[in-house]
Amino acid sequence: MRLRIPNRLEDVFLALDRAEGALDRAEVDASCRADVRLVLEELLVNTVRHGYPDGRDGNIDIRLEVEADVVHLELRDDAMPFDPLQHEPPDLPGDIARREIGGLGLHLARSIASEFHYARDAHGNRVVIRFDPSDEPAL
Amino acid sequence: MTLIVRSESPSPDRSTVWLEGRLDAATYAAFDEALRDVTPLLDNGGTLVIDLSGLEYISSAGLRSLAQLRKQLHDRDGRTLLLNPQPQVKKVFDIVKAVPVAEVFASVGELDQYLDHMQRQMTAPGG
Numbered sequence: 001m002r003l004r005i006p007n008r009l010e011d012v013f014l015a016l017d018r019a020e021g022a023l024d025r026a027e028v029d030a031s032c033r034a035d036v037r038l039v040l041e042e043l044l045v046n047t048v049r050h051g052y053p054d055g056r057d058g059n060i061d062i063r064l065e066v067e068a069d070v071v072h073l074e075l076r077d078d079a080m081p082f083d084p085l086q087h088e089p090p091d092l093p094g095d096i097a098r099r100e101i102g103g104l105g106l107h108l109a110r111s112i113a114s115e116f117h118y119a120r121d122a123h124g125n126r127v128v129i130r131f132d133p134s135d136e137p138a139l
Numbered sequence: 140m141t142l143i144v145r146s147e148s149p150s151p152d153r154s155t156v157w158l159e160g161r162l163d164a165a166t167y168a169a170f171d172e173a174l175r176d177v178t179p180l181l182d183n184g185g186t187l188v189i190d191l192s193g194l195e196y197i198s199s200a201g202l203r204s205l206a207q208l209r210k211q212l213h214d215r216d217g218r219t220l221l222l223n224p225q226p227q228v229k230k231v232f233d234i235v236k237a238v239p240v241a242e243v244f245a246s247v248g249e250l251d252q253y254l255d256h257m258q259r260q261m262t263a264p265g266g
Contacts, residue, residue, distance in 0.1 A: 012164075034227040038198055038231070041198045042199055045198075090235075092236045093236070094236045094239060095239055096205060096238065097206050097213055099206070101206060101207070104202055104203075104235050105198070105199035107235065
C-alpha cells in the first residue's frame, strides 16, 4: 500500500483504516495489525500535531509492505526535523495517574516496533520500521 | 468501529462504565465527555469500574484520558478498577506500566471478591 495524505488528523484516521484493510487482505494476524495501527497512529498524530508549528500544509507518505510474515512500514514527511529515537524514555512509576501527562506515544511506538530507523534527507523525515509477528502469541 | 460508552450507577459508591471499540486520538474526547456525566454521581471514596471486555484497541491518547480519570478519582479518595482488558489493551498497559496489577481484574467475580475484602477490612473491628 502506498498512500499520500495531507497533514490533517481526519486524514490520519482514514489512512489507519486503509492500512488495516490492506494488512487484513494480506492475511496479517490481528495482533500484528493492531501493532501496526498503534505505531502508525502514534507517529502520524505526533507529526500532524507538532511537525508543522507554522500551520502550513504538508504531506505524509505512507508505504506498507508485507513480505512473508514481516510487515515493513516507511513514513516520509516534509515536517520540521524530528527524530523519534532521540527522545528520552519516559518515567514509568507503575501508575499512569502518578506521572506527567505525555511522552507515552513515542515510547509505545519504539517498544512495539521490532526495528526502527530514522533518517533525514532533502525531502524531509524518513522513518523505516519492521514488525516481526512471529514472536507474538496468536489472538 | 469507533467508541461506544455505556454506564450504570446503581449506587453512589459504585459506577460501572463499559467501553466498546477503540479509545484513541479520534475518540478520547467522546470518552472524556461521557465520563463527565458519570463521575459526579459517585460519592467521594467511591469505586469506578471500567469494563474493558469490549475495548479492542487503546493508544496513548486513550491512556491520557484514563490517567486523568484515575487522578480525578484519587483526588476524591476514590479508585478506578479495570476489568478484563483484551490482548492489545493488556499489551499497551504492560509496556507503559499503566496501572498496578492489583487494580486489574480478569472477571466480575474476582473484582467483587476484592471489593468485599476491602469492605470487610474497613468494617472489621480493630481495623
